[in-house]
Amino acid sequence: MRYMLIMRTPAGFEMPEDVDFTEVVNAMGAFNESLIKAGVLLAGDGLAPPEEGFVVDFDSTPPVVTDGPYTEAKELFNGFWIIQTSTKEEAAEWAKRCPLGPGMRLEVRRVTETEEFDQDNEYIQKEYEWREQLGTDRPVQG
Amino acid sequence: MARAARHRQAGPGLTDSAAAARRRVEAVWRIESARIVATLTRVVGDFGLAEDLAQEALVDALAQWPRDGVPPNPGAWLTTVAKRKAIDRRRRLARLDDRHAAIARALAEEQRLAATEHEPPWDPGTVDDDVLRLVFVACHPILPRESQIALTLRVVGGLTTDEIARAFMVPVSTVQQRVVRAKRTIAAASVPFEVPPREELGGRLASVLQVVYLIFNEGYAATSGTSWMRTDLAGEALRLARTVSALVPDEPDAHALLALLELQASRFAARIDADGEPILLADQDRSRWDHGQIQRGRAALARADAIGRGRGAYALQAAIAECHAVAPSTDETDWDRIVRLYEALADVAPSPVADLNRAVAVAMAGGPAAGLAAVDELAATGALSGSALLPGVRGELLARLGRRDEAREELLTAAALTRNERERAVLLRKAERT
Numbered sequence: 001m002r003y004m005l006i007m008r009t010p011a012g013f014e015m016p017e018d019v020d021f022t023e024v025v026n027a028m029g030a031f032n033e034s035l036i037k038a039g040v041l042l043a044g045d046g047l048a049p050p051e052e053g054f055v056v057d058f059d060s061t062p063p064v065v066t067d068g069p070y071t072e073a074k075e076l077f078n079g080f081w082i083i084q085t086s087t088k089e090e091a092a093e094w095a096k097r098c099p100l101g102p103g104m105r106l107e108v109r110r111v112t113e114t115e116e117f118d119q120d121n122e123y124i125q126k127e128y129e130w131r132e133q134l135g136t137d138r139p140v141q142g
Numbered sequence: 143m144a145r146a147a148r149h150r151q152a153g154p155g156l157t158d159s160a161a162a163a164r165r166r167v168e169a170v171w172r173i174e175s176a177r178i179v180a181t182l183t184r185v186v187g188d189f190g191l192a193e194d195l196a197q198e199a200l201v202d203a204l205a206q207w208p209r210d211g212v213p214p215n216p217g218a219w220l221t222t223v224a225k226r227k228a229i230d231r232r233r234r235l236a237r238l239d240d241r242h243a244a245i246a247r248a249l250a251e252e253q254r255l256a257a258t259e260h261e262p263p264w265d266p267g268t269v270d271d272d273v274l275r276l277v278f279v280a281c282h283p284i285l286p287r288e289s290q291i292a293l294t295l296r297v298v299g300g301l302t303t304d305e306i307a308r309a310f311m312v313p314v315s316t317v318q319q320r321v322v323r324a325k326r327t328i329a330a331a332s333v334p335f336e337v338p339p340r341e342e343l344g345g346r347l348a349s350v351l352q353v354v355y356l357i358f359n360e361g362y363a364a365t366s367g368t369s370w371m372r373t374d375l376a377g378e379a380l381r382l383a384r385t386v387s388a389l390v391p392d393e394p395d396a397h398a399l400l401a402l403l404e405l406q407a408s409r410f411a412a413r414i415d416a417d418g419e420p421i422l423l424a425d426q427d428r429s430r431w432d433h434g435q436i437q438r439g440r441a442a443l444a445r446a447d448a449i450g451r452g453r454g455a456y457a458l459q460a461a462i463a464e465c466h467a468v469a470p471s472t473d474e475t476d477w478d479r480i481v482r483l484y485e486a487l488a489d490v491a492p493s494p495v496a497d498l499n500r501a502v503a504v505a506m507a508g509g510p511a512a513g514l515a516a517v518d519e520l521a522a523t524g525a526l527s528g529s530a531l532l533p534g535v536r537g538e539l540l541a542r543l544g545r546r547d548e549a550r551e552e553l554l555t556a557a558a559l560t561r562n563e564r565e566r567a568v569l570l571r572k573a574e575r576t
Contacts, residue, residue, distance in 0.1 A: 036388050037270060037273075037388045037389065038385060039380070039381035039384030039388070040384075042438070084381075086172065086374065086377070087165065087169055089166050089168065090172055093166070093170055094173070
């Protein structure tokens with residue numbers, strides 16, 4: 001099973017002044033290394049600051065594009081990992097080892113497999129072709 | 143791929159019920175068991191004893207955590223409980239031989255252990271080495287291959303005896319026996335808890351990699367039985383291959399094996415049809431191959447190549463798998479390249495089966511006559527006599543050349559030789575049509 005670990009922090013969250021950023025980077029590096037050495041990490045990346053992003057709002061038609069930083073979001077996504085484990089509990093154990101502090105959260109979501117959808121659907125069939133062209137992830141075991 | 147997520151009623155959450163605690167114990171065990179056994183082996187100096195102590199701590203956890211809740215640092219809890227058991231055991235043994243001296247020894251030991259109990263349970267740097275040592279002990283050449291496999295899955299992979307037995311479709315008692323005997327053999331031979339010295343590393347690492355490869359093949363070749371567990375077994379082998387390559391990042395063979403496994407596993411979804419019948423490479427729906435996995439496999443092969451020590455047997459097989467993985471169809475496959483890779487493979491790891499595969503590739507690259515010549519050359523050596531493989535391929539090539547009577551005869555010979563019912567049916571059908 002694949003799980004996505006999504007790092008969330010409150011909007012406007014700033015690292016306290018007394019925190020040594022090198023230590024933060026080292027702690028995260030050690031966490032990543034432990035995932036790699038356990039053979040469970042498939043992918044992961046950090047996200048650039050929200051100022052470089054934007055929001056597309058579907059309340060009106062056509063949708064409205066607003067530049068970041070987001071005005072109403074209470075929490076922001078800052079990065080993600082994709083891990084492969086044999087159970088949900090194993091994913092939870094790994095998530096708990098992530099070196100995050102108070103105010104921060106990890107949202108853990110199972111990644112769906114294409115096989116879970118209606119295989120007779122034309123677009124599900126096409127999706128296999130798209131994935132082939134794009135070279136995106138689709139593990140089958142576990 | 144973006145799409146609306148299908149929302150289902152969520153199952154039971156991670157509540158603190160007894161069943162949930164039990165699943166947590168199992169999850170912690172899977173993540174921590176190798177480290178716990180490795181740490182204990184260093185402390186008690188005996189791998190078999192360390193494994194027993196860790197298992198006893200696990201039994202305690204299964205009894206206590208559902209009742210009392212899961213401790214804040216479950217890995218450290220298990221390690222500490224196992225260490226206490228080590229002390230108890232030593233005391234008990236000491237009573238039997240020399241009471242007074244034993245008490246003194248036990249106290250000294252207890253104090254030494256107590257002093258370390260408050261420290262973090264391990265230093266990540268040395269633990270990596272410990273886990274690597276554990277891998278080498280489990281795959282020690284004095285053990286028969288099947289014991290190496292059982293021990294690796296149990297102490298490095300954290301699988302239970304039950305799970306291993308189910309995966310290999312053998313009785314639980316068989317796996318238990320293998321594990322017990324293996325531990326006894328290791329103790330009797332006083333196998334040191336160490337990564338082999340540099341000059342011996344190559345040969346010993348080859349044995350480790352082969353164990354991982356055999357575990358994968360057990361999952362890969364499975365077309366019957368409770369297939370869910372066997373796919374898990376291939377997944378477990380992949381995880382072990384990733385672990386080993388992360389622990390010995392300078393060893394090209396470790397990356398090459400990982401590359402081979404990722405590339406082979408990428409075809410899983412396309413290898414079996416809805417009725418469980420195997421689908422041959424030429425007939426597989428290539429869009430169903432796992433392209434993320436293909437990318438990871440190719441990246442691992444590139445890492446092996448970048449070390450610059452040349453290509454070994456795993457790297458060459460991975461390179462062949464890569465040729466298939468990047469080809470849009472059988473016709474558009476670079477068969478010339480595959481022929482050359484098989485020739486290189488024959489140099490580093492001679493095998494009649496690889497030679498036969500090369501002959502098939504020759505037929506794909508240069509036509510059935512060239513392929514037949516290569517098969518006949520192989521047949522003349524007598525290497526594959528008695529196997530269904532050779533007449534099977536020969537019959538196929540003769541049929542393509544229009545030599546139908548000879549082809550039919552070869553296919554019937556192959557059908558008579560194979561022990562696999564499904565394969566026999568396929569061969570008989572082919573002979574009938576020829």
